[in-house]
Amino acid sequence: MMLPAPSASPGDPVAPVVLALAVMLVGAKLGGDLAERLGQPAVLGELVAGVVLGNLDLIGVPWFRAAATDHTLNVLARLGVVVLLFEVGLESTVGDMLKVGGRSLLVAVLGVVTPWALGWGVGALLLPRRSAYVHAFLGATLTATSVGITARVLRDLGRAQSPEARIILGAAVIDDVLGLVILAVVGGAITATDAGTGLSYAAVALILLKALLFLGGALALGVVLSPRLFALAARLRGRGLLLTTALVFCFVLAYLASVVGLAAIVGAYAAGLVLEDSHYGRLARDGERRLDELIRPIGILLVPVFFVLMGMRVELRSFAHPETVGLALLLTVAAVAGKQACALGGLGGSARLDRLSIGLGMIPRGEVGLIFANLGLSLTLHGERIVDAAAFTSVVIMVVLTTLITPPALKWSLGRREQRTGDAACADKVEHQRIKVAQLEEYLR
Amino acid sequence: MMLPAPSASPGDPVAPVVLALAVMLVGAKLGGDLAERLGQPAVLGELVAGVVLGNLDLIGVPWFRAAATDHTLNVLARLGVVVLLFEVGLESTVGDMLKVGGRSLLVAVLGVVTPWALGWGVGALLLPRRSAYVHAFLGATLTATSVGITARVLRDLGRAQSPEARIILGAAVIDDVLGLVILAVVGGAITATDAGTGLSYAAVALILLKALLFLGGALALGVVLSPRLFALAARLRGRGLLLTTALVFCFVLAYLASVVGLAAIVGAYAAGLVLEDSHYGRLARDGERRLDELIRPIGILLVPVFFVLMGMRVELRSFAHPETVGLALLLTVAAVAGKQACALGGLGGSARLDRLSIGLGMIPRGEVGLIFANLGLSLTLHGERIVDAAAFTSVVIMVVLTTLITPPALKWSLGRREQRTGDAACADKVEHQRIKVAQLEEYLR
Numbered sequence: 105m106m107l108p109a110p111s112a113s114p115g116d117p118v119a120p121v122v123l124a125l126a127v128m129l130v131g132a133k134l135g136g137d138l139a140e141r142l143g144q145p146a147v148l149g150e151l152v153a154g155v156v157l158g159n160l161d162l163i164g165v166p167w168f169r170a171a172a173t174d175h176t177l178n179v180l181a182r183l184g185v186v187v188l189l190f191e192v193g194l195e196s197t198v199g200d201m202l203k204v205g206g207r208s209l210l211v212a213v214l215g216v217v218t219p220w221a222l223g224w225g226v227g228a229l230l231l232p233r234r235s236a237y238v239h240a241f242l243g244a245t246l247t248a249t250s251v252g253i254t255a256r257v258l259r260d261l262g263r264a265q266s267p268e269a270r271i272i273l274g275a276a277v278i279d280d281v282l283g284l285v286i287l288a289v290v291g292g293a294i295t296a297t298d299a300g301t302g303l304s305y306a307a308v309a310l311i312l313l314k315a316l317l318f319l320g321g322a323l324a325l326g327v328v329l330s331p332r333l334f335a336l337a338a339r340l341r342g343r344g345l346l347l348t349t350a351l352v353f354c355f356v357l358a359y360l361a362s363v364v365g366l367a368a369i370v371g372a373y374a375a376g377l378v379l380e381d382s383h384y385g386r387l388a389r390d391g392e393r394r395l396d397e398l399i400r401p402i403g404i405l406l407v408p409v410f411f412v413l414m415g416m417r418v419e420l421r422s423f424a425h426p427e428t429v430g431l432a433l434l435l436t437v438a439a440v441a442g443k444q445a446c447a448l449g450g451l452g453g454s455a456r457l458d459r460l461s462i463g464l465g466m467i468p469r470g471e472v473g474l475i476f477a478n479l480g481l482s483l484t485l486h487g488e489r490i491v492d493a494a495a496f497t498s499v500v501i502m503v504v505l506t507t508l509i510t511p512p513a514l515k516w517s518l519g520r521r522e523q524r525t526g527d528a529a530c531a532d533k534v535e536h537q538r539i540k541v542a543q544l545e546e547y548l549r
Numbered sequence: 550m551m552l553p554a555p556s557a558s559p560g561d562p563v564a565p566v567v568l569a570l571a572v573m574l575v576g577a578k579l580g581g582d583l584a585e586r587l588g589q590p591a592v593l594g595e596l597v598a599g600v601v602l603g604n605l606d607l608i609g610v611p612w613f614r615a616a617a618t619d620h621t622l623n624v625l626a627r628l629g630v631v632v633l634l635f636e637v638g639l640e641s642t643v644g645d646m647l648k649v650g651g652r653s654l655l656v657a658v659l660g661v662v663t664p665w666a667l668g669w670g671v672g673a674l675l676l677p678r679r680s681a682y683v684h685a686f687l688g689a690t691l692t693a694t695s696v697g698i699t700a701r702v703l704r705d706l707g708r709a710q711s712p713e714a715r716i717i718l719g720a721a722v723i724d725d726v727l728g729l730v731i732l733a734v735v736g737g738a739i740t741a742t743d744a745g746t747g748l749s750y751a752a753v754a755l756i757l758l759k760a761l762l763f764l765g766g767a768l769a770l771g772v773v774l775s776p777r778l779f780a781l782a783a784r785l786r787g788r789g790l791l792l793t794t795a796l797v798f799c800f801v802l803a804y805l806a807s808v809v810g811l812a813a814i815v816g817a818y819a820a821g822l823v824l825e826d827s828h829y830g831r832l833a834r835d836g837e838r839r840l841d842e843l844i845r846p847i848g849i850l851l852v853p854v855f856f857v858l859m860g861m862r863v864e865l866r867s868f869a870h871p872e873t874v875g876l877a878l879l880l881t882v883a884a885v886a887g888k889q890a891c892a893l894g895g896l897g898g899s900a901r902l903d904r905l906s907i908g909l910g911m912i913p914r915g916e917v918g919l920i921f922a923n924l925g926l927s928l929t930l931h932g933e934r935i936v937d938a939a940a941f942t943s944v945v946i947m948v949v950l951t952t953l954i955t956p957p958a959l960k961w962s963l964g965r966r967e968q969r970t971g972d973a974a975c976a977d978k979v980e981h982q983r984i985k986v987a988q989l990e991e992y993l994r
Contacts, residue, residue, distance in 0.1 A: 117620065118627035119807035126800035129793050137785040146787050175562065176621045182563035340582040342591050344849035348574050351850060355571035362564035389987075397838070398846045404789035405796060405847055542834075 124171050125180075125409065131157055132408035139511075145260040147253065148511035150408050154415020162420065172416035181413040182368070184406030185252045189369040190354045191399055192255045192273065193376015195264045198323050201274050201377055204267060208274030211449030215275060215466045216282045219246035219442025226434045231495075234488075237294050241480050241490050244290050245499050246439045248283035250470025251276035252369070252410065253507055257514045258465070268458050272465040275446065277370050281315045283472050284365050291479060298485050314364040319374065322357055326378035331385065338386040346387040347398040350379060367472075418504045428494045432501035439506050443467050461517045468510045469503045569616050570625075570854065576602055577853035584956075590705040592698065593956035595853050599860020607865065617861035626858040627813070629851030630697045634814040635799045636844055637700045637718065638821015640709045643768050646719050646822055649712060653719030656894030660720060660911045661727045664691040664887025671879045676940075679933075682739050686935050689735050690922050690944050691884045693728035695915025696721035697814070697855065698952055702959045703910070713903050717910040718818065720891065725815050726760045728917050736924060743930050759809040764819065767802055771823035776830065783831040791832040792843040795824060812917075863949045873939045877946035884951050888912050906962045913955045914948045 139149030223243030361371030480491025584594030668688030806816030925936025
């Protein structure tokens with residue numbers, strides 16, 4: 105539609121969004137270029153570009169600080185990470201995941217219990233006058249891994265199909281279930297104690313049951329139903345049916361995941377795991393294109409939006425309060441150290457399993473921690489807020505630091521491993537040069 | 550990020566959006582399939598699917614009526630039509646447009662003046678007690694063509710590169726400029742009359758100047774600057790640089806268009822016209838993919854969202870008031886008949902120019918008409934509203950009807966032409982069968 109934006113009308117609502125997208129994409133590519141030149145994954149550059157854009161308000165440009173909390177950009181960014189996890193899921197099968205399932209469960213449990221205990225200890229140490237519930241709650245904010253960053257780093261480095269990647273991604277899915285349960289237990293215990301009633305174990309069990317039913321149902325039924333879905337779609341006339349059917353499948357599972365209380369991206373990842381080339385039948389190719397090739401451009405547009413926006417949400421201002429930063433740093437140490445217990449989950453596996461990378465890959469924390477902290481702001485026990493403003497800011501800083509630490513740490517540990525095993529060493533660099541050579545040949549022709 | 554949506558938290562904001570997208574995509578494909586089986590362009594089926602979804606509130610399902618006005622879905626839909634016009638623009642060059650420029654200008658002027666006069670007459674006929682300003686304003690709502698529908702139909706039929714298509718698209722761009730000027734003149738005249746002051750011709754001239762400067766600047770400077778932009782981007786490390794650079798170019802021009810008061814999609818179309826394969830230099834191919842192939846999947850996701858959402862905005866309820874429907878039908882007749890004057894703009898051209906299709910392609914009205922009407926709701930003259938609620942609804946119905954009429958009318962007129970000239974007849978059907986054969990061969994292999 106032709107929508108002019110005369111000064112008398114509210115203007116085209118897409119205009120500020122396309123401007124923000126253009127600036128964020130330019131920032132992402134410049135940041136990614138710089139990061140790659142420094143030997144870091146592109147995603148670190150995208151995060152830092154976001155930090156720079158978001159904090160331009162410090163030099164009098166508040167536009168991006170406002171954009172950082174814009175609802176529509178937020179949804180576009182989340183759509184980006186849904187697409188990213190779907191893409192990563194497409195690279196593995198349900199069978200691949202079941203092979204590492206037991207190990208992922210062990211990694212997830214170790215990686216939830218240890219940081220919870222360490223965070224509890226940090227709370228007891230720095231906030232001795234607060235109740236044990238406060239300490240338990242603070243520990244709980246450290247439990248759930250935010251797998252977007254790790255998934256992206258693994259893909260940047262071409263390692264999304266390694267056993268370590270599958271263990272990490274599987275453990276992150278289980279983390280999400282455990283996070284739900286902990287939130288229900290701790291939140292429920294505080295509310296019950298404050299009201300003087302007992303904790304409802306039935307309510308907690310129901311939450312767990314719903315999440316497990318979703319995961320089991322999505323993976324088991326999905327494998328059976330998805331070939332039929334594509335066979336039905338193949339009967340339709342029209343264009344883009346392969347991509348559309350796959351996206352609908354992904355979106356429906358993402359929605360169902362959120363209905364049972366899981367992250368939407370857990371559903372998107374499950375959808376990616378379920379879909380296999382053999383399911384697509386007559387739709388297997390759209391013209392010359394495979395599904396992964398068709399999805400890639402959507403990711404090129406939306407995925408950087410997520411990482412730049414995450415960076416934009418970092419308020420450098422909040423680093424100015426020493427006591428808050430003290431708690432934040434100790435929480436970060438607990439968060440990082442706690443997840444290294446995950447490496448124990450890799451013990452007894454193949455000698456070639458990169459246990460350090462598993463521990464490092466579990467480091468990033470994200471919105472589960474922020475949601476916990478946010479909930480803590482609204483919970484009270486005997487009239488005292490469970491999480492006060494300073495503790496909340498500390499959790500935010502912990503989320504930022506774990507997010508920024510992971511890309512270089514994981515790149516280093518995977519590189520170290522590659523040098524040692526030697527087999528996949530410098531595959532990334534070779535690929536980079538291969539593309540350049542192909543481009544030059546094309547140019548000279 | 551792992552974002553669970555426990556009942557205590559506000560939930561993942563992407564969840565309702567992915568659900569809406571999934572339902573809209575399914576509706577689009579089912580509607581498109583049905584339309585194609587009935588020999589109509591897929592876009593008509595998408596519109597009708599939207600009408601069905603949006604009016605489910607009549608049988609007690611209000612969710613889609615609410616979704617129809619959701620800000621985020623609105624932005625995604627508009628992003629879809631930005632991508633669509635960019636894609637259509639990519640299929641032509643600035644040189645192609647200049648060749649038909651004079652003819653487009655003639656078509657645009659005829660197609661603005663005639664419906665304006667006819668609409669004015671309809672107003673004078675049915676609303677004899679209202680002032681001439683009201684009649685002029687009502688006529689003005691009929692002037693601007695909404696080119697999204699036509700662009701889509703032309704593309705569905707593989708005719709986006711025909712001279713008729715270029716004339717229509719060029720005329721629609723000029724329409725948009727003329728619409729701006731008319732809005733400024735009529736709105737300004739009413740405000741000035743009501744306040745007892747004179748109309749500011751300088752302000753009107755400034756609006757026109759800005760729009761012309763943008764179009765001239767985008768096309769002239771764009772052709773010079775875009776190869777340099779791609780040369781700079783080619784120096785960066787990272788992936789997806791061809792697509793990202795092209796999208797940034799499109800988004801920036803779309804934003805600048807809205808800044809000067811034009812529709813964002815006018816900027817996107819101009820960006821598509823400017824970019825040529827020869828500009829991309831070393832970025833000309835990303836792996837094996839050309840730019841148009843890289844953009845297509847983004848369109849597959851977002852373009853149907855626009856057309857389904859447009860359909861969802863139709864409230865069948867408003868067809869229940871006879872006097873409103875009477876005004877609406879006469880306005881629609883004026884709108885359709887008025888644009889047939891455009892066919893005169895095709896006179897004197899090549900004998901093969903399909904003048905009827907040019908007139909039919911200019912029929913769809915869209916949000917410019919709605920914006921005019923909306924502005925009329927807020928303008929008063931001697932305490933009387935320029936556009937009252939009944940007149941507003943009539944304009945909405947006119948927009949809906951012109952939108953629904955165009956796809957079958959254009960399909961028919963282009964088909965008639967193809968049968969007569971015989972050269973491109975059944976190209977679409979052959980292509981459809983070719984894809985099926987390729988899929989079957991792939992399947993049997």
